[in-house]
Amino acid sequence: MATEYVDAGHAVGYMTLSASVGTAPPVAKDLTYERILNARDEPQNWLTYYGAYDGQRYSPLDQINTSNVGKLKPEWVFQAGSMGLHSGKSTYAWEASPIVVDGIMYLSGWDGQLWAVDARTGNELWRYKHASPFDVSLCCGNVNRGVAVAEGKVFMATLNAHVVAIDAESGKKIWDQPFGDVRAGESATVAPLVVKDMVIVGSSGGEFGVRGHTDAFKLETGERVWRCYMVPKPGEPGSETWPDDGEAWARGGANCWITPTYDPELNLLYYGTGNPCPDFDGEVRPGDNLFTDCGVAVDADTGQIKAHFQYTPHDLWDYDSTMEHILFDLDGQKLAAHFDKNGFLYILDRTTMEPVRVAPFVDRIDWGEVDEKGNVTPKLYPDKEGDPVHFWPGPAGAKEWTHACYSPRTELLYVPVQDLGATATRRRREFKESIPYWGAGVAVDGADQSGYVSAYDPRTGQERWRWTAQLCMCSSLLCTAGDVVFGGEPTGEFNAWDANSGELLFQFQCGTGHHSSPSTYSIDGRQYVVAPTGWGGWAEGFLPAMLGSSHGSAVFAFALPE
Amino acid sequence: MSDTAAVEAALDKQNGVTLGRVLGRGKLGHATDGPDGKMHATVRIPEDELVYEPGVLILPHGGVLELELINDDKNTHCAVLPNNGDTQFLWMVNHSRGTATLELDGPGYYWYSSTTGNDEGRGLTGAIVVSGDVPSEARLDRPQQPRP
Numbered sequence: 001m002a003t004e005y006v007d008a009g010h011a012v013g014y015m016t017l018s019a020s021v022g023t024a025p026p027v028a029k030d031l032t033y034e035r036i037l038n039a040r041d042e043p044q045n046w047l048t049y050y051g052a053y054d055g056q057r058y059s060p061l062d063q064i065n066t067s068n069v070g071k072l073k074p075e076w077v078f079q080a081g082s083m084g085l086h087s088g089k090s091t092y093a094w095e096a097s098p099i100v101v102d103g104i105m106y107l108s109g110w111d112g113q114l115w116a117v118d119a120r121t122g123n124e125l126w127r128y129k130h131a132s133p134f135d136v137s138l139c140c141g142n143v144n145r146g147v148a149v150a151e152g153k154v155f156m157a158t159l160n161a162h163v164v165a166i167d168a169e170s171g172k173k174i175w176d177q178p179f180g181d182v183r184a185g186e187s188a189t190v191a192p193l194v195v196k197d198m199v200i201v202g203s204s205g206g207e208f209g210v211r212g213h214t215d216a217f218k219l220e221t222g223e224r225v226w227r228c229y230m231v232p233k234p235g236e237p238g239s240e241t242w243p244d245d246g247e248a249w250a251r252g253g254a255n256c257w258i259t260p261t262y263d264p265e266l267n268l269l270y271y272g273t274g275n276p277c278p279d280f281d282g283e284v285r286p287g288d289n290l291f292t293d294c295g296v297a298v299d300a301d302t303g304q305i306k307a308h309f310q311y312t313p314h315d316l317w318d319y320d321s322t323m324e325h326i327l328f329d330l331d332g333q334k335l336a337a338h339f340d341k342n343g344f345l346y347i348l349d350r351t352t353m354e355p356v357r358v359a360p361f362v363d364r365i366d367w368g369e370v371d372e373k374g375n376v377t378p379k380l381y382p383d384k385e386g387d388p389v390h391f392w393p394g395p396a397g398a399k400e401w402t403h404a405c406y407s408p409r410t411e412l413l414y415v416p417v418q419d420l421g422a423t424a425t426r427r428r429r430e431f432k433e434s435i436p437y438w439g440a441g442v443a444v445d446g447a448d449q450s451g452y453v454s455a456y457d458p459r460t461g462q463e464r465w466r467w468t469a470q471l472c473m474c475s476s477l478l479c480t481a482g483d484v485v486f487g488g489e490p491t492g493e494f495n496a497w498d499a500n501s502g503e504l505l506f507q508f509q510c511g512t513g514h515h516s517s518p519s520t521y522s523i524d525g526r527q528y529v530v531a532p533t534g535w536g537g538w539a540e541g542f543l544p545a546m547l548g549s550s551h552g553s554a555v556f557a558f559a560l561p562e
Numbered sequence: 563m564s565d566t567a568a569v570e571a572a573l574d575k576q577n578g579v580t581l582g583r584v585l586g587r588g589k590l591g592h593a594t595d596g597p598d599g600k601m602h603a604t605v606r607i608p609e610d611e612l613v614y615e616p617g618v619l620i621l622p623h624g625g626v627l628e629l630e631l632i633n634d635d636k637n638t639h640c641a642v643l644p645n646n647g648d649t650q651f652l653w654m655v656n657h658s659r660g661t662a663t664l665e666l667d668g669p670g671y672y673w674y675s676s677t678t679g680n681d682e683g684r685g686l687t688g689a690i691v692v693s694g695d696v697p698s699e700a701r702l703d704r705p706q707q708p709r710p
Contacts, residue, residue: 178667251704
């Protein structure tokens with residue numbers, strides 16, 4: 001005889017089966033654009049991706065300084081782990097920069113994970129999880145670089161190219177807008193940026209032949225404000241740098257997968273744009289291929305391109321220029337500093353995007369020559385079908401996406417450097433949506449690599465000091481008014497250096513590699529430095545010698561003993 | 563691998579060639595649109611098979627799915643299910659019936675599983691496939707492109 005089923009009830013959220021509190025204090029409610037505009041007036045907080053709109057990744061906090069940084073201790077650890085089958089199971093990495101508002105940390109992980117955390121204790125307050133399709137196209141792993149916070153909301157881009165607004169107190173979704181096409185190979189890994197009443201995001205997918213773009217949405221409603229494509233359609237300005245016939249422009253790349261910086265006086269967003277597509281087969285896209293590999297100044301209100309400078313015209317080496325443009329004023333000039341994948345440091349006049357100074361920042365460069373005005377003479381590149389060509393820097397670049405920093409105290413730029421090459425062999429292929437479109441087979445050098453942290457004088461382009469690492473340096477750097485530079489190593493060490501001399505002052509082994517952006521904050525006068533760890537991502541591209549390293553997934557908060 | 567090949571190779575059963583059942587097996591099923599604006603479907607765990615049936619559930623589009631889950635097995639299992647907001651969990655003792663409300667974006671597919679013991683490795687890992695395209699306003703402004 002059949003028996004009635006036992007009532008298993010209704011499924012419950014996983015958070016309810018954890019120690020998560022479920023709510024966070026309403027600290028983000030009064031976080032306005034004006035406060036973010038003046039973020040450095042609140043040194044206790046880290047209010048936006050780079051700490052401030054200028055991208056300097058500099059904090060005025062100075063409790064931790066060169067005399068006491070050696071006494072730092074881990075104060076708490078937040079761990080995430082991984083469960084079930086998710087996309088990029090073998091490539092997830094913790095790449096975020098934690099945001100801190102009045103003692104509450106907003107932190108994204110990989111695979112649509114978002115948490116509010118008590119920044120004093122590391123205890124979870126709430127979590128949000130956006131379900132990510134298992135089969136989304138990812139060039140470089142299941143990663144996310146962080147969130148934006150404003151007006152009581154936390155904004156996150158999801159792997160399947162949605163931007164979601166989450167209630168900062170409850171962790172519940174308020175609105176959700178798709179801004180990319182996963183069927184075309186688009187995804188999203190960028191940390192959003194709040195400017196005025198908008199949240200700004202950009203697309204990933206430059207290895208799949210998409211047309212790169214950046215999008216702005218209303219904070220309150222998610223209504224689209226503008227979209228700016230970084231590859232022009234036929235007839236638009238810049239289209240003359242693409243073939244007259246065919247659809248190379250439509251697959252052109254130039255993705256904006258790194259958060260722009262912003263100059264409120266000029267009302268300009270400074271983007272770096274990604275590689276052209278196919279990455280290594282330039283014969284199918286003759287011309288300079290604007291606005292790939294560019295620094296692009298975009299009007300924040302309209303999304304119109306106002307000025308640009310192209311670092312690597314007609315790129316044949318996968319030299320994305322997506323990385324940050326650090327904004328600073330020096331000797332009466334409004335400048336932007338950009339360390340490009342191609343191995344050169346560019347100091348630009350950010351009112352015109354014209355180069356003021358160009359200098360190499362890595363020892364081995366043989367792909368081409370770049371003069372003091374930024375003019376390029378290519379020398380080594382994949383040319384003939386099937387012919388292997390080795391070049392330095394490799395496609396990971398002399399500096400990857402991880403960020404440099406600038407201290408207004410020392411007036412120096414600090415950069416993590418990767419010195420490794422690669423061999424590319426051109427292999428033409430047809431374009432098909434969502435399938436990788438590189439136009440080459442690529443093998444990055446294994447043992448022959450080195451890395452360092454360098455300080456550069458933006459007035460001269462000269463290196464002031466160098467700290468030599470065991471391996472390529474591929475975590476973002478952070479500098480403070482304590483004249484300390486912080487950053488992590490691929491082998492797990494979290495380091496502090498003297499900003500004036502490069503002397504190593506502190507080191508702590510976190511147990512897994514650093515590929516994220518540390519930040520700093522204070523609570524009741526006590527300064528913390530926080531570093532997400534979790535090795536992964538596109539390691540076969542930026543450091544194959546560490547491809548077998550353990551993944552891990554932990555955020556470490558350091559402070560001086562009380 | 564065709565269904566026939568999997569059966570002939572004894573991969574689609576417990577303790578055949580493999581110890582458990584290779585992943586991605588089970589029948590194909592479809593959710594239906596309901597008058598409430600939500601999609602509806604039922605998934606069962608048959609006796610001693612360690613598989614969700616249907617093993618692959620196809621949704622016509624992204625949105626909210628009201629899912630009924632029935633454990634017809636004589637052992638206890640569970641379901642850890644993808645959902646925008648928070649992963650959903652349902653504990654299913656022998657001969658039980660429960661429900662889950664899931665919000666999923668389309669297009670793409672999502673795995674779910676029973677996370678007790680090694681149910682996942684034995685075969686209790688199912689897929690939810692969301693059909694369709696992203697909204698037109700999210701797509702690229704370019705001519706239609708070739709697909710594989």
